[in-house]
Amino acid sequence: MFTLNDLFDIAIKMEENGKAVYLNALAHAGSRDIESLLQWMADEEDRHKSWFEEQKDNFSADSSDLGVMLPGVIKEMMGDKSLSLTDLNFLEITTPVQMLKTFITFENDTILFYQFIENFVESESVKAGLHKIIAEEKAHVEKISEMIQSLETSPK
16 A cells, blocks of 8 residues: 555655766766756755655655555556666766756656645645645756756867
8 A cells, every 4th residue: 555655755766866866967067067967966956855855754644545556557557667866887988968867857857746646635835835845846957858958069
């Protein structure tokens, strides 16, 4: 059986994975601008993880309807995508743009998962916090996209 707390545990793991990968990517960044972006994103992931941890215990244990439908819904939503970036092999990523595009995919998957969670949150204050995190994840995508555009248009 899944509960809302279980979904928040998944969100916490996603944020931990994101932070770890962004910190690992620092060694492969290739520029101070990318290093700065990656450090900022790692810090954001850490802050998001803390928020999810603070919210977890606010939920009721009564979530049987949620438990019945969740495994199939999560599998359908995520398809063959992983909730973890730990399998990311930096040796296979040959350019900073390729690395940043990989991170956009992860951030977009995270946004989808958080929008999914939102459907099960009843507390307006928790929903507001979740909306804020979703907006911040969208800002991550925007900043990464700007960095990609900058790299693609800069003289070689």
